[in-house]
Amino acid sequence: MVLRLVEVTKTLGTQQVLEGVNLEVAPKERLCVVGRSGAGKSVLLRLILGLIKPDSGEIWYGETNLVPLRDRELAPLRREMGMVFQNGALFDFMNVEDNVAFALRERRRPESEIREKVSRILERLFLKGHEKKMPAELSGGMRKRVALARAIISRPKLIFYDEPTAGLDPIGSTEITDLIRCLNEEFGATTIVVTHDMRSVEQIAQQVAFLHAGRIYHAGCAEEFLSSEDPVVKAFVHGLIEEPTVGAG
Template sequence: MIEFQRISKRFGDKVVLDDFSLAIPEGETTVLLGYSGTGKSVALKHIVGLIEPDAGDVAVDGQMVNQLGYDDLMLLRTRIGYVFQFAALFDSLSVGENLALGLRRQGLEASRVEKRVAESLKLVELEGVEERYPAELSGGMRKRVGIARAIALRPRYILYDEPTTGLDPVTTAAMDDLMVRARRELGATSVVVTHDLRSAFAVADRIAFLYQGRIRQVGSVAEIRDTTDPLVREFLEGRPTPGGGGHA
């Protein structure tokens, strides 16, 4: 389980997370939903120790992430797959080499690395692209390679940071399907950061709506869709809310 325990974080004078608390159940997909700039991506980065809180704790499987030493933090990260907003692939490496990097660090022998790379690319419907380079791929394909790289590690958790940003509706729907399939076939707990309402409804078991660095409402897709909370309702209806933004 992942738990945010009264997290506070500011950058300069800007309060990004303010007494932020949330428990993420195992085996489900939890979507962090909200306007751009409400602290969603900042919250996600706390899970893998890319950002440390000013106050509060983040626990993963009972381990306080912000209290771990370097070696223990690196070990924790082997259980977490991270899909970055812009894929974050190494341009100088082929697709296969991008996927193989993390597997080699885990000590897998060459034959197992090759097999795992092929299996992961098949899952995201990119069979046979091992020798191609990121620059040769479309934006949607690069994002799918990013998912393949994350699932190649067979992680316990998969974190997605704005996975559908910049994609057309057809590619977005395909990406949503991949996220659902990855959770189903791997059994991984997933956390998805997005401001894309259609994508959130397509992949979520549970949605946590953020507003000004705090959880405003948590519920099932049906509960969020039928909300009577005025701020959440404004978001669902596409109406602007003053003061909703800051840091993603």
């Protein structure tokens, strides 16, 4: 397993957001983590990235439990992880080319290598000709593609996408989900996508983990999830409002 969470709990404020999350992610797999708004998907991502610590439980990245590690020990492992934030989180004062080159410049790679890699990735993500544009001059879909380029350029072993299709029209969404799938196949990075968009799940996921009531309520292959007869899963997948159980109590 690339990633394994064992009985992870987290309370924020007075709310126990995660009550014992168990999750396994195999190498090169594409996993969608789904759940209703407020279910704790972003909290889960922040825990895996080591930005916050769980109250209890273990988070294994390969052979290493990340939980007891300090920032300095986490840093080299974090460099193996890429993150594509919902809003792209681009540097507004840098053009497309410099945004994409950022991670390589930080690692002091030779300028000739950086130029070659940036050019190759921009071509792959259909951004050729837009190198000198500033983020404010890009469409939403282009910003997402720049964010993808920026994350993928350092060849992460594990890549996270937070709501990658949010704010895109259906065609823009399909372009991004196609790219996520193709990049996973080309580069082999284990891919974890947080989303509540069922079309994205259909287009991207091999595996789905459904976060509900502080736990992974359902984990399995995408087809199984999308056609599940479990009332809670079904209500989520089809956007149904759950009826109170008749005769309960």
